[in-house]
Amino acid sequence: MADDATPIEPPLVKTKIIATVGPACADVGALRELVLAGVDVFRLNFAHGTHDWLDGVLKSIREIEQELDRPIGVLGDLSGPKIRLGEIAAGQLLCQEGATVVFVRGEITDASQELTCTYLPLIDDVEPGDRILLADGIVELVVTAEENDRVICRVVRPGTVRSRQGVNLPGVALSTPSVTDKDRKDLAWALDHQIDFVGLSFVRSSADIRQLRELIAAHPGDHAPHIVAKIEKREAIDDLEAIIDITDAVMVARGDLGVEVDLATVPMLQKRIIRMANAHRVPVITATQMLDSMTNSEFPTRAEASDVANATLDGTDAVMLSGETAIGTNPTAAVAMMSRIVSEAEQSEQAVGGDVPRLFEPLARARALEVTEAVTVGAVSIAEQLEASLLVIPTLSGRTALAVSKERSPVPVLALSDSTTAARRMNLYWGVRSLGSIQTDTSPRRLLDAVCSWGRKLGVLQTGQRLVLVGSSNWSAAGHDLVMVHSVPPGE
Numbered sequence: 001m002a003d004d005a006t007p008i009e010p011p012l013v014k015t016k017i018i019a020t021v022g023p024a025c026a027d028v029g030a031l032r033e034l035v036l037a038g039v040d041v042f043r044l045n046f047a048h049g050t051h052d053w054l055d056g057v058l059k060s061i062r063e064i065e066q067e068l069d070r071p072i073g074v075l076g077d078l079s080g081p082k083i084r085l086g087e088i089a090a091g092q093l094l095c096q097e098g099a100t101v102v103f104v105r106g107e108i109t110d111a112s113q114e115l116t117c118t119y120l121p122l123i124d125d126v127e128p129g130d131r132i133l134l135a136d137g138i139v140e141l142v143v144t145a146e147e148n149d150r151v152i153c154r155v156v157r158p159g160t161v162r163s164r165q166g167v168n169l170p171g172v173a174l175s176t177p178s179v180t181d182k183d184r185k186d187l188a189w190a191l192d193h194q195i196d197f198v199g200l201s202f203v204r205s206s207a208d209i210r211q212l213r214e215l216i217a218a219h220p221g222d223h224a225p226h227i228v229a230k231i232e233k234r235e236a237i238d239d240l241e242a243i244i245d246i247t248d249a250v251m252v253a254r255g256d257l258g259v260e261v262d263l264a265t266v267p268m269l270q271k272r273i274i275r276m277a278n279a280h281r282v283p284v285i286t287a288t289q290m291l292d293s294m295t296n297s298e299f300p301t302r303a304e305a306s307d308v309a310n311a312t313l314d315g316t317d318a319v320m321l322s323g324e325t326a327i328g329t330n331p332t333a334a335v336a337m338m339s340r341i342v343s344e345a346e347q348s349e350q351a352v353g354g355d356v357p358r359l360f361e362p363l364a365r366a367r368a369l370e371v372t373e374a375v376t377v378g379a380v381s382i383a384e385q386l387e388a389s390l391l392v393i394p395t396l397s398g399r400t401a402l403a404v405s406k407e408r409s410p411v412p413v414l415a416l417s418d419s420t421t422a423a424r425r426m427n428l429y430w431g432v433r434s435l436g437s438i439q440t441d442t443s444p445r446r447l448l449d450a451v452c453s454w455g456r457k458l459g460v461l462q463t464g465q466r467l468v469l470v471g472s473s474n475w476s477a478a479g480h481d482l483v484m485v486h487s488v489p490p491g492e
Contacts, residue, residue, distance in 0.1 A: 014346055014412075014431035015312050015317065015345075016040040016427060016429070017038050017342075018039070018043050018285060018320040019034050019335055020320070021044055021045075021325070022048065024326060024327050024328050024331050026060075030331065032067075033331075034325065037335040038336065038338070038339035040073060043077055043199075044195075045322075047079040072424065073196045074195050075197040075198075075199055076187075076189075076197065076198050076225070077201065078200055079201060080179075081119070081174065081176045081180055081201075081202055084117060084166055084167060085115060085164060086117055087164070088108075088115070091162060092162045093162075095158055095161060097157070097158040102151065102152055103116070103123060104150050119176065122167075123150070125174060126143050126146075128144055130143045133167070134159075136166055139161050141153035141154065141156065142156050168259045168260055178203060178212075179212060187216070187219075191216065196225055196226065197226050198226075200212050200229055200230060201253075202232060204236060204239070206242040206245070209227060210246065226248035227248045228247070228249040229251070230253040231257060232255065233256070237261065241280075249282060249284065250273065252284065252287060254286075255289065258288075271314055275314075281402060283317040283405075283428045283429060285319070286316040286319050288322060291324050295328040298330070305341050308338060309342070309348075312342045313348075369480075372479035372480040372481075376400065377407060380407045380409040382468055382483060383411040388411050388467060388468045389411075389412070389466060390451070390465075390468070391404060391409055392448065392468065393413060393470045393480075394417070396417060396419055397419070400470060400480050401429055402429050404470065405431055408430070415432050418439065435454075452488045462488060466485060466487055466488075468483065
């Protein structure tokens with residue numbers, strides 16, 4: 001560890017913070033401020049920015065990682081088959097209630113009541129009675145007829161639409177693949193640059209996750225980022241458990257989800273997704289408009305603060321900022337406010353016993369070995385009973401740290417890994433602070449001594465404080481099978 005490294009304290013804020021990179025925070029100074037304010041993972045939105053621009057952003061993130069001697073995760077978010085309106089000749093179209101609007105093929109039309117869109121098969125996929133939502137659901141059309149390669153619609157919810165605004169087709173089975181040609185190019189860039197997570201947009205079924213894994217496996221090299229399944233379509237809700245069972249992480253993408261389903265159902269769907277992800281030992285991210293007013297305002301609304309706190313109490317592993325950091329007037333303030341809100345929620349959670357059930361249940365797909373799962377449960381209990389200062393976990397893949405994370409330990413977790421990739425991935429795990437500067441290929445006693453030396457140097461451990469180690473005895477090949485209790489000795 002570098003002598004001038006910024007201290008990495010056991011996390012006071014256990015819920016992780018993801019920040020989207022955009023023009024407002026793309027330079028190295030702004031990114032450093034966000035990390036120091038509490039960002040654990042940066043999101044690169046492939047819907048915006050060239051690969052050359054992304055090259056520069058990623059280089060800056062890795063420089064900051066080296067400077068601060070702390071792992072920083074990076075999430076590359078594939079655009080997916082996002083459907084948008086084509087160009088409107090006048091730039092916008094007023095859709096009056098009861099009026100007729102016609103979709104035609106092509107990129108632009110001069111007719112006053114005609115629209116085009118980027119999804120050419122729309123003409124073929126919709127049927128009379130289907131709903132078409134425009135401009136994030138502000139305008140609603142109902143298909144009344146198909147004739148002569150045209151789709152005739154009636155306006156049932158009026159409003160003004162503009163060129164390139166989003167189109168949603170709730171309940172319509174799209175013929176387009178979940179991974180577009182653009183996504184394949186962006187995925188290749190992500191794999192070549194060792195991106196830690198890849199977000200798959202508009203997931204419809206577990207088959208979409210399998211397809212993405214096959215594309216990753218077919219790419220030259222052996223880097224395999226963790227897949228984040230974004231839940232934002234009705235079809236994904238219908239296949240939710242199968243998706244969660246096969247993915248590495250899941251995101252409650254409330255923006256498009258709130259358009260695809262009845263908006264009134266989104267809060268309960270959010271709770272359902274978080275609950276199921278926790279039961280399956282899968283990290284879950286809550287996203288979209290969490291502190292949206294801070295894009296242009298100094299403070300969030302009371303409703304936004306409550307939203308973030310409730311997601312934290314529900315058991316989300318991470319909360320995500322989008323426009324607040326990408327294009328906002330003060331990205332650092334947004335991150336700092338997010339950190340303050342989740343900190344207060346976490347303290348309240350501990351005070352009342354927590355709203356997140358701590359369950360040890362065998363599941364269809366284990367995230368860690370059976371012995372490891374059992375040992376972690378015991379270690380969390382021991383650490384809590386002894387009021388330990390740290391739970392220490394050496395791990396190669398990060399699976400043991402994830403198992404401990406899902407036990408919602410009130411004791412801070414320090415995960416050690418010789419793998420930079422694993423250390424970065426663990427930045428998504430609730431309550432886990434990862435560290436890659438301590439060698440794990442050594443005896444449990446030497447490892448604990450190294451942690452004590454590190455902790456005293458940074459001022460985060462004091463003589464007499466207790467540590468609990470989840471390790472391996474080397475007597476068994478069954479995974480982590482050892483729990484040790486250690487007291488911090490006097491410093492030299």
